[in-house]
Amino acid sequence: MKKILLISNMYPSKKYKHYGVFVQNTAQILENNGYKVDVSALKKKDSKLGKLVGYLNFYVKSIFLCLFHHYDYLYAHYISHCALLIKIIKKIKPNIKVIVNVHGNDVVPEDQHDEKFIPLVRSTLPLIDICIVPSSYYQKVMMEQYGLDKNIVKIFPSGGINFDIFKEIDQAKEKLNLDPNKKCIGYIGRYEKRKGWEVFLKAISLLENIDQYQIVMVGVGEEEDQANELIKEYKLENVIKKYPMQTQKELALFYSAIDIFCFPTYRKSDSLGLVGLEAMACGCVVIASNMAGPTSYIKDKENGFFFIPKDGNDLSEKIEDILSMDQYQIEDIKKNALKEAKKYDVENISQSLVDIFNEI
Secondary structure, eight states: OOEHHHHHHOOOSSSTTTTTHHHHHHHHHHHHOOOOEEEEOOOOOOOOHHHHHHHHHHHHHHHHHHHOOOOOEEEESSHHHHHHHHHHHHHOOOOOEEEEEEEEEEESOOSSSHHHHHHHHHHGGGGSEEEESHHHHHHHHHHHOOOOOGGGGOOOOOOOOOOOOOOOOOHHHHHOOOOOTTTEEEEEEEETTTTTTHHHHHHHHHOTTGGGGEEEOOOOOOOOHHHHHHHHHHTTTTEEEEOOOOOOOHHHHHHHHSEEEOOOOOOOOOOOHHHHHHHHHHOEEEEEESGGGGGGTTBTTTTBEEEEETTTTHHHHHHHHHHHHHHHHHHHHHHHHHHHHGGGBBBHHHHHHOOOOOOO
16 A cells, blocks of 8 residues: 655644645545555644744654655645755655645745745755646646646646535525525635635625625634624625634535625635635536636636626626526526536546556
């Protein structure tokens, strides 16, 4: 049995249940296909001290495992924050095969903080055997911006979607104590920079006859206090129901209750956007920013809708357009969306990840 050491600075925790869940999914896929996987991962921390201690423990555990265990592969998620570890482990175990899975701002920086890691990323790439990317959009990034050969850049869509979990659930609104007779408009994601939560709130504040609808927001994050202040500014306290981040099974229930799912991210580092696909799998009509990852799977007015990134007015207009559509049009969109989401079914894509490991 071949052994893998998976390292990552993202992994789900009790508080941040959806944070890095795709990393966890890749470990499960590999274990289900006969690999022995040891995981050394950092879970999200809220304080600077927590992050410092967390990274220290993450590095010590990873190095300790390499010193005292044999591994055939080092599988690193988020190269920017694992680059130094990759270099150390490659020194300790020069024959280990290195596979990196890039995801977002580890290779597409959003600000100066991200930029400072890029020289380290570039100096680490010559040590890798395979680079896994979530989408064709990111394959192009790694080839054009980092000069990697197409033969070593493999596409695997961030762990895919588990259709045993993400499927439309009957009477979801009733189960969440929502009004089954009212359309539900939702946002699921972290309250963080460029995730677009403020764009969503702007759009909701512009909707006519807002009392006819119910609005849900699911998530946590460092900008949640700012989101609460904006909700008060827009006088939406009695309109929006807020929930903390949920487990995957719980998220499926929320997706199933949501009629129109808004994915307003304007991060150029959003490499795929699994939440959009999860929503499509659960019967939502998805409106996404017309940029980055969602452009890999959304076809405008065919299986979902695009709006102008960062434009709350345009998002609001798109929501109004969908609310005015008849049921036949909606069902056609949902049918096409489900068909597209099934392309990312973990049962269909798992073998592609296994093949990547088998071929080196």
